[in-house]
Amino acid sequence: RDHVLQDLLVRRTRTDVQRYYHADLHFPEVVGPESLHYRLSPSLSRLFAHTVRLIGPRICSFFGTEDSSGPKFIASDFHSIGGLTYSRYRALEFLTTPAHIKRYAWRNMTTDRISRQLALLSQINLIKRFESSFTAFKISLRHLRQKTQVMIDMWEHDAIFVCPAFDINALFDLPERYKQTGIRLTFDDVAAEIRQKIAALPPEKNAKGQNAEYHRDDFHPLYIEALHSDLEFLNALIDDWNNYSDDPKLDAFKRALVPVLLDPARNPSGLLVIFTESADTLHAVAHAIESVDPDLPVLTVTSANRHDVEPQLRANFDANYRGTPSSDFRILVTTDVLAEGINLHRANTILNYDTPWNATRLMQRIGRVNRIGSTADRVYVYNFMPSVEGDSIIRLVHKAHTKLQTFHHLFGEDSRIFTSAEEVVHHELHPDTGGVSSELERYLYELKRYKDAHPARYAHLLSHPYPIALGVQLPQTQGDAPIAPDPQEPTEGEVPELAPGSTLCLLHTPDGHSHYTLVGPDLSA
Template sequence: MPLLFFKSEEHKKLYEKRNLTVETISKRLARIMQILLVKRLESSFTAFRRSLHNLQRYTQNMIDMLEADCVFICPDIDVNAEFAKAPDFETACRNIRTKIAQKKGKSRQFRRSDLHEEYFSLLLQDKKRIDRLCALWDRNDFDPKLDAFKEHLQSELFNPRINNPGGYDRPKLVIFTEALDTLDSLARHIESKGYRVLKVSAANRDELQQEIKANFDANATVRRDDYDVIVTTEVLAEGVNLHRANVILNYDTPWNATRLMQRIGRVNRIGSKEEFVHVFNFYPTVQGNEQIRLIENAYAKLQAFHTMFGEDNRVFSELEQLSEADFNNLMEDEESPFSTYIADLKTFQKDHPERYKELMDLEFRELGGQIRGQQDGVGWVAVKTEQRAC
């Protein structure tokens, strides 16, 4: 939060946005960092440990810059990435100065004297705390969420009662996570159990396009059985078919409820041979959810979808109330982010009544699912819902 410690009001104004002061911007950024850290902790202990070490490195970079009387504050440049890839401090500084000159934005180089000395002493205190946390977490070799996953991998996710694809397909599983470190950790364990894993991220999605299609797309002309499990980040949440599988695990719950439905839509597609899609969701811990309120946010948005569109598949919890949409009687809130969409749907219903009725009569009805899973000592819960396949 270096912006808070500028001595000059001119320097502060340089980074203000519209009506946002540097105090407001700094506090918001700090809150975002807190939320991201909790999200990483909820994803996996491996991901959280990596984030702690990154924070340790970033804090040390700022201390080094202050000690060298060369402080870069650059909204347009990833300063920490420049320090990570450069062979030494001086080279990194030269590279950053070159980029500042090229971008001509708000990125600047400051002197230590431009900031209050209190900032340096507070950074040293932060670094001491972070060092202690890193040492503690480096001694930790367990993860109760991963332990719960291990316990239920074969008994639930590969249970032949639900994961038994028709035809000649082997059982398949789709897993979504938001963290690369979590992806790698999951893949290592799954492979240790004898399953063949395809790992997909933004770095390799394009080159694996044909592998994904051949092994997980029920509509593929050329079909292969090289993999049993696909573990992926959000990069496969849309634009791809994975419906040779009918079991999906959301190892991390995304903030955006639409993203959750898009994930499930990868396996709930026309062409699936299975009558049901089985969805498993890991809830965050009680302690973590108190900080980020993810369950409440996801549930509220999904319930709004059910109310507006007559959604008949539960996505996140059996507590979701399914209903038929009635746009004529739906109350509109001027502050609601859905008001625009409701208005558009009403217009479509009025202008194209026959087409509207045809779409509403499509058969996508759901048979009620059942909550499954278990809460361990730390509070993780895996929840299962069932959907009638398209």
């Protein structure tokens, strides 16, 4: 920061803009962020804690180090793990033939490490869906069960496909394919289809034979036990959660919608922007709004329909829209597809229904409404915080806070993003001179104004063989001191009197002396 960014980076914060360009540009004031909370019933709290334990155990290796005879199994009691092993994503870890294992190893990434990372990603995604909404979580549980069942079916048919190039789970989703095509397929039909796809791959797409069909004998026999263990846990979780149709987070949202988020005192435009990472959560939120007030028009946007609804989106939420503004929609519910590249600043209230894994997304989301040209004087930011239980595993709040605080300290920010605990810093690039209000920056600002007003005179002074420090006496100004570095304090009588429109120059000559001279409007010295 001190040795690189300070000299290379000129960052115009809103403090700069408000100081120097307040007559031309206007930013709204950011109020908040304010946290929204929800409570679980005692029975739901117990199920919540039980679920977190089952889906969030530590992802550990099933095997020891690999040698010439293959991996050595070190854990046989899957129930002792205490939860899901995400074995559907760990088939490579159970391969026993060195030649097969070598196909998937890459640089310093062993099959064991690759498998554990895939399992960890699946676990994080499941927990994040849990925090997003119960609707999204239930759908994810069913998807993971379907994928686990596909692997068990392949094991039972002795045709196990490991194909990074294809979506094996989608190909074996027979009910969905029947819904789309009206054709009833069998396991053997899909297996033959996959074999044809593998054979049709160009050599460069399958050089190491990574897309291949294996048999039960190619895997450690305990793999099927791991799969059945996961399936048992998933069936139990799905049965437990099917007994609960309520979502306390969604209920808290419905209670806050009209009196808080659409409060006319804070939200005079009556427009609201809601962000979520999950399309499933998006639909649940949209239905919740409809249940509160069917007359509240809602626009939902995902990657699937963004292009189609963009004209409506801009007409209703973009304050810079050049066409005729529309008021067809009051609430926008969107995924992160709109977190950048779009103006939504007719609205001044934003709700982060869930917390994105990348904390930068939070800044980008708020930036959609916190923009130059906003129709409101204040922007209000609300955040639903992750649960303590879930966050203890993925530490989402800690990671978001740490990353945002790093941005604040390194670059300077104008407002808090996620929590009230963030320390907003404006001047870390120049801590010794006060940052954006430093003498150097004020001098550079005045120098730029002088260059714009007197380009010929500026070029003349720039071509002078000796170093020059400038003080500018602008027209209609009589008593202001010139804003300039003063390397040598002159004695009384040494500084000539400035006429309006003239330029005072302090010349430093090679012999070590300094003297003042005047440059008039005609460039005469």
